[in-house]
Amino acid sequence: MLKVNNLNKMFKKTMAVNGISFTLNKGDVVGLLGPNGAGKSTTMKMIAGLLRKDYGDIEMDGINNNLLKAKSKFTYIPEVPELYEMLTVKEHLHFIADAYDIDNWEEKATKLFKRYDLYDKQDKLAKELSKGMKQKVSICCGLLPEPELYLFDEPMIGLDPKAIRETKLIFKELSDQGKTIFVSTHLLDSIENLCHRVLVMKNGRIIADGDVKSLKNKLSNGKGSLEELFLEVTKDE
Amino acid sequence: MNSYKPLFRKDIWTFKNYILEIKNDKKRLIIYLLYIFWIGSILISGFSKLNKNKSDMSVSIGSEYIAALITFIGIFILMYNLYKGLNESSTFFSMGDVNVLFQSPISSKKILLYHMIKQSIINFFIYGIVILALLPTLGDLVNIEVRYLGFMYLGYISFLLLIEPLKFLMFTLITKYKIESFLSKMIYSLLGLIIVYIIYHLVKAEDLLKGIIKAMNAYYINYIPIIGWAKSAFMTAIYGYSSWSLIALILQFTLLALLVFISYNTANDYYEDVLSATNKRELRKKRKKGLKKRKNFFLFTKKGKVNVKSKRKGPWAFMWRAKVYYKRTDIHPYFSILTIFSLIVGLTVGYFTRNTEGIIPMYIANGVIAYIMFLMSSVYVSNHELTKPYIYLIPGTYIEKIIAMNLVDIIRMTVNAFMLNIALGLTIKASLVTIISLGLFLTSFYILTVFANFLVRIIFPNTIDHKTLFPLFFMLQILLMLIPGAIIGGIVATLTNALGFFIGVTVTNFIIVAILILLSSNIFERLEWK
Structure with missing residues (x-):
């Protein structure tokens, strides 16, 4: 589904992403972990086409990620939910429906609104919403097009417990439908229960790649929590 | 679906929501009416001064000063933006566009063209407030021919409308063809040339003020794109109409269309370029609202x-x-x-x-x-x-x-x-x-x-x-x-x-x-x- 090959990105003199390569298959739920400044968001943004890659390839089903054809194959839910301040919640979804040419969008949007407790807030302007509410709208915008690949950058930040649970359920449902999810997060417990595989980044490189169980076995003979594993692999030499 | 349709529809909804906000909160209407009243009073005050007689002497000196000032401000704004354009693009987008629109399957070229045109139309009216506010002062200094006010307005607006697309195109070319060093040399050479030109006139005139006015009002400046063409159109309301006034204005808007056209054809991977400028734009808005502290002069940071x-x-x-x-x-x-x-x-x-x-x-x-x-x-x-x-x-x-x-x-x-x-x-x-x-x-x-x-x-x-x-x-x-x-x-x-x-x-x-x-x-x- 997604193939990233030798991806590089430099900001002035800092190597934000340093030659990373990985492949995500259909139906994979893959977590992207790493300390602050590891290059997770930069990687996500490059896959979404918001940042230019200095070197390397990103392909979705063999199509370059910057081509229009590839853009219909994924959605990206950014870390900071910046919306159109003067559009209502419903108009955001309507706009997405227009942009992605989605049929029968209202029915799908209503379902999402109900799951995220936004049903009675459909006519509120984005500028009137709290940060958590904006995050919910941003997630709904990402879910509406029902693409093949979902890129979530810290999706749980600011969400209330019910919305977090709903998001986890949605991840599970999407995975069952054969959709691919690539999620960057700091909430390690969600990774442990949801993700089939984790990629750990540090200083722009992938320092660990595998399923949670095998990584645990490799580093601590299966003992200890994911948190301990994370701290172990990301600690400074 | 037509790619422009969602973009257009989004803006219609935004406009509708502004109207609804005013409708739901009548207090706002009073404030907007106060704004209209303020602009109206400026216009009345400006127009009342246009027809007052002034002495030929004061009109002649006034028009010379205004013409020189326009050239000087034009050069300053243009050079400043060219310099800024070496390191940063301009933006026509909001953070909402960055997060919601940029990842959508709408052609980045079409997004750019739509927003460039939209921003130009908005700026066409917004920037006009400044010239309206200045009209009474101009009316005090010189005789302004009301029938050529359109030239004055379009000359001034065309200059400002050209700045952002120029900056955008410059940065796009820099990132695409890696010509930063070449362009930087060109800009510094141009700046050097301007300084030498002014010094030459100062030495020749042996008087600071006379020298600057002479340098800024040389006839050949009128033929320089962006600054000169804008000035020629602007001064029509003061100096009177000539065939060059119309030609300069047409050239100026043709150049604008050309810049938009070249940007459309050149920029296909500009999302990263506009990120920083869009972020700064949001920061500026926050600073205006007092939510962020204003930045000091960058040289001392x-x-x-x-x-x-x-x-x-x-x-x-x-x-x-x-x-x-x-x-x-x-x-x-x-x-x-x-x-x-x-x-x-x-x-x-x-x-x-x-x-x-x-x-x-x-x-x-x-x-x-x-x-x-x-x-x-x-x-x-x-x-x-x-x-x-x-x-x-x-x-x-x-x-x-x-x-x-x-x-x-x-x-x-x-x-x-x-x-x-x-x-x-x-x-x-x-x-x-x-x-x-x-x-x-x-x-x-x-x-x-x-x-x-x-x-x-x-x-x-x-x-x-x-x-x-x-x-x-x-x-x-x-x-x-x-x-x-x-x-x-x-x-x-x-x-x-x-x-x-x-x-x-x-x-x-x-x-x-x-x-x-x-x-x-x-x-x-x-x-x-x-």
Whole structure:
């Protein structure tokens, strides 16, 4: 589904992403972990086409990620939910429906609104919403097009417990439908229960790649929590 | 679906929501009507002055000055933007576009074209307010032919409309073809050429003012794209129509269309380029609302560690923080780039008015600066500290907090006010009393604007749209606080002399400030952190 090959990105003199390569298959739920400044968001943004890659390839089903054809194959839910301040919640979804040419969008949007407790807030302007509410709208915008690949950058930040649970359920449902999810997060417990595989980044490189169980076995003979594993692999030499 | 349709529909919804907001909150209507009334009064005042007769002499000098000033400002704005364009693109987008629109399967070229055209149309009207506001002043200086006002407007607008696409295209070419070094050399060469050209005319004319006017008004400047073409169209309303006026205007808009066309065909991977500019645009909006502190002159920004000693604790931490900020971003905690500017303005005004009888230039200079301060206060709300939680949380008395929070800014302003008045006063041989009185006048005016900020936040908490309405209320607030000073100053001036007016205003301002400081506990208790 997604193939990233030798991806590089430099900001002035800092190597934000340093030659990373990985492949995500259909139906994979893959977590992207790493300390602050590891290059997770930069990687996500490059896959979404918001940042230019200095070197390397990103392909979705063999199509370059910057081509229009590839853009219909994924959605990206950014870390900071910046919306159109003067559009209502419903108009955001309507706009997405227009942009992605989605049929029968209202029915799908209503379902999402109900799951995220936004049903009675459909006519509120984005500028009137709290940060958590904006995050919910941003997630709904990402879910509406029902693409093949979902890129979530810290999706749980600011969400209330019910919305977090709903998001986890949605991840599970999407995975069952054969959709691919690539999620960057700091909430390690969600990774442990949801993700089939984790990629750990540090200083722009992938320092660990595998399923949670095998990584645990490799580093601590299966003992200890994911948190301990994370701290172990990301600690400074 | 047509790719432009969702974009257009989004803007229609946005417009509709603005209308609905006004409909649901009638208070807004009053404010918007006040804006319309303000623009209307400018127009009436401007048009009434257009038909008044002026002497040929004053018209001739006035038009020469205006033409030179236009060229000078045009060169300055263009060169500044070309320089900025080396490191940063311009933006036609919001953060909403970055997060929602950019990842959608709509062609990036189409997104660019749509937003460039939309922004040009909006700016066509928004930028016009400035020229409308200047119309009365222009009408005082020169005869303006009403039938050619359209040329004046389009000349001015076309120049401003060209800047952003030019900057965008320049940055796109830099990232695409890696020609930063080449373009940078070109820009510095151009700047060097302009400086040599001005120096040549200064040496030739042997007079500063004459030299600059001659350099700026040379006939061949009219044939230079962007600046000259805009100037030719602008001056049509003053100099009269010639066939070149129309040709220049057509050329200017053709160039704009060409820049948009080239941008459309060149930029296919510009999302990253506009990210930083879009972020900065959002920051500027926040600064206008007082949510972020304004940036100081970039040349003085220090990234490393700065040392500021702190002896007093509690609310005085605000003073330490302010000193650290200014030490990092400016020349010195108490001396700013404005201090140097004040010195230059004081010496320049003093030099050109040294033969004038009396100290009227000092009154005018201080009056103009107070007026600019008043206008600027409506554009930039200064007290960003109120938007942070510390002022509400740090233990200490409110009087201490209010003083500690503003003292560094007040000292900086006092230094600037005295620098201007000392430089100007010594050049035109004004008395010490005059220098001190006028220095204190500007300082008191500044302190009043700072306190007005507190009051307006209490009277109009966040229930209204700060972006559009806060500055207006702020301006009204200052105006109300200035009225007592103006009345007392007027009375004192009638009883004594012109200096009495400034002393009267200063004393009244300080009394108002003292009352506000004494009432600070009551003021703070009503403030909320939102």
